[in-house]
Amino acid sequence: DQQVKQNSPSLSVQEGRISILNCDYTNSMFDYFLWYKKYPAEGPTFLISISSIKDKNEDGRFTVFLNKSAKHLSLHIVPSQPGDSAVYFCAASGGGGSQGNLIFGKGTKLSVKP
Amino acid sequence: GAGVSQSPRYKVTKRGQDVALRCDPISGHVSLYWYRQALGQGPEFLTYFNYEAQQDKSGLPNDRFSAERPEGSISTLTIQRTEQRDSAMYRCASSPRAGSYEQYFGPGTRLTVT
Numbered sequence: 001d002q003q004v005k006q007n008s009p010s011l012s013v014q015e016g017r018i019s020i021l022n023c024d025y026t027n028s029m030f031d032y033f034l035w036y037k038k039y040p041a042e043g044p045t046f047l048i049s050i051s052s053i054k055d056k057n058e059d060g061r062f063t064v065f066l067n068k069s070a071k072h073l074s075l076h077i078v079p080s081q082p083g084d085s086a087v088y089f090c091a092a093s094g095g096g097g098s099q100g101n102l103i104f105g106k107g108t109k110l111s112v113k114p
Numbered sequence: 115g116a117g118v119s120q121s122p123r124y125k126v127t128k129r130g131q132d133v134a135l136r137c138d139p140i141s142g143h144v145s146l147y148w149y150r151q152a153l154g155q156g157p158e159f160l161t162y163f164n165y166e167a168q169q170d171k172s173g174l175p176n177d178r179f180s181a182e183r184p185e186g187s188i189s190t191l192t193i194q195r196t197e198q199r200d201s202a203m204y205r206c207a208s209s210p211r212a213g214s215y216e217q218y219f220g221p222g223t224r225l226t227v228t
Contacts, residue, residue, distance in 0.1 A: 004156075032215050043205055043219030044157065089156050097171035099213050100147055104156025112184070 003027045004092050006105035015114050019077040023090030023105055026071065030069060031094035034102070035075050038087045047088075048075070080112045118220035120206050128197055135191045135223045137206030145215055146189050147207040148181055157205055157219075159172045163189065164212040197226065210219045 005024045011049050013019045023033075031052040036044035050057040050064045050073065063076045077084055090105040119138045127133050139146050145164050149157035165186040174180070178196075183189040193200055201223040203224050207217035 006156075021198070034215060037217075041221070043207070043221050046216045046218065049215060091156070093215050098162070098172075099215070100162035100164075100171055101143060101173065102147075102157075102161045102215070102217065106154065106156050 004105040010109040012111045013080045016079045019080045021075040029091040036089040065095045120220040124224045132194045137189045139208030143208035145209045149205040151203040203226045
């Protein structure tokens with residue numbers, strides 16, 4: 001059973017609008033969450049993270065929101081740019097596994113159209 | 115600066131052969147991680163090291179898989195008696211400090227077992 005779920009395999013957004021990528025998790029012991037971005041033929045690159053003691057973390061155009069009671073987090077990109085087109089992975093840590101063990105979702109492919 | 119590198123980038127091998135996949139982490143990074151990624155999935159944790167010590171190998175699927183990092187830098191993931199189900203992208207990541215959640219991924223090795 002997947003502990004980290006990204007239920008939307010793809011998302012298409014117009015340039016300049018907001019992109020919202022969603023992630024749900026089942027393990028209440030997770031204490032740290034990350035978003036990674038992946039371009040074709042490259043490895044995932046770290047984008048932004050949030051500790052479970054916070055409910056929001058902002059870095060430029062990227063904001064991650066965490067709703068612990070709903071076991072849900074989301075990544076907002078405002079404004080979206082064509083260069084943001086990539087696959088976005090949600091990841092979580094601390095769910096009873098070792099600190100190095102990140103649990104990833106399946107990813108959401110974001111397409112930002114000019 | 116140089117990122118995480120992996121070699122070979124592509125490996126085709128016949129069933130039953132042994133393969134060794136190499137990871138060269140970012141210089142000075144303490145922790146090194148191995149993941150396996152199937153098509154359409156997120157990376158799946160295999161094992162990780164702090165320096166030369168293997169901290170967690172709970173993700174290795176069976177005893178045909180092993181990893182080492184003898185000098186705390188380069189790591190090798192070895193798969194013995196390969197099977198077709200071992201075909202996947204194998205990704206390595208490193209992080210600068212033990213316990214750091216932010217991992218820097220390499221481009222991966224695409225393994226195909228025929």
